[in-house]
Amino acid sequence: MSTAKPTILHVIDTTGPGGAETVFLDLAEQLEIKGFETLALITGNGWVQQQLDAREIPYVVRPPYGWLSIPYYLSVVRLCREKNVRFIQAHLLGSALTVSIVSLLTRIPAIATLHGQVDVGDRERLVSIKRWLLKRGLKRIVVVSRQLAHYLESRKLFASSQVTVIHNGVKVDRYLDSPDSDLRKDLGLPSDAKLIGCLGNIRPAKDYPTLIRAAAMVIADHPERHFVIAGHQKEPLMASLINLVKDLKLSENVHFIGFRNNTSDYLKQLNCFALSSETEGFSIATLEAMASRVPVVVTRSGGPEEIIRPDLDGIMIPIKKPEALAEGIKAILDGRVDYTNEALQRVKSDFSMDIMITQYRNLAVNFMAKMETDNVVSS
16 A cells, blocks of 8 residues: 555646646646645646646656557556545546546546537547446546536436536736737837737637638728737648638738747737637636736637626627627727726636636545545445
């Protein structure tokens, strides 16, 4: 038996930047329970590892060997025994499957957070086996929005009793200071240029073509306005977006600036935040913009409906409607609406980091207490 202090293990199988990865890091850093150590399990080098180092979160690297790889699962089981793991928190489908198997082998209580519909799509290989493992290996499925919970329940992927909604949260204070950089100067723009920005990796769900077509409508009337797209750039979608910008003659006004590690510094320099997504599990970027006191216009893409109260915290429009997106942006930049004070209070009252951490801590404590009780009864 291990003599190590009891440990909470945080698991994710992706290595690059993203919303799920940010929540993983925040929980690993801040989910503190008296008497417990924290340990992260990752699959390789990359942005997540860099962030773990920067935040001084202890971690181990275990490269996976593929789906249903017995040696990999046994290595995680050995790690759990060596580190006296008492609770496991996983993120995304791959890690959820891993900890489901580990939990079945070790009886360590585990929960997994799913961050979007793609996590449990019907096109997954061996989907029935994977669902069976998730249902029996996990104590609870956490989802980041009620919309995602409804998606799981309506497709009979999980019963409502197995699903808990915990909205993502942000540290509001880090978005209130003045920016350290000068984005306009970096882009070669005048200091009074109006910036419309978005934040999210280049992938189909973000529907950047709709944003670019809306940009054409805004710039036609106001050539001094500029659109800035921040996010990890992935091919071949990136090339098609650049071609669309060229076709619409927007190259002087649409700027792809790549991934930004300091999101608060970037967001605080915008005059308007625009979310054009076709689907969103939640939208941490929208919360960050609201906390930065940047007015927002967002699509009805799933998660944002649980963040924004239309015409109170921000502007909400249908998906795939560039005309509506352009009109929302114009209304903000023309000064016809200003919801920034209400939006900031909304984040503080309903979507703070403290609220999110408390909900996850309560789940962990409750399931560990139940496991202790069950062990006493069985002995």
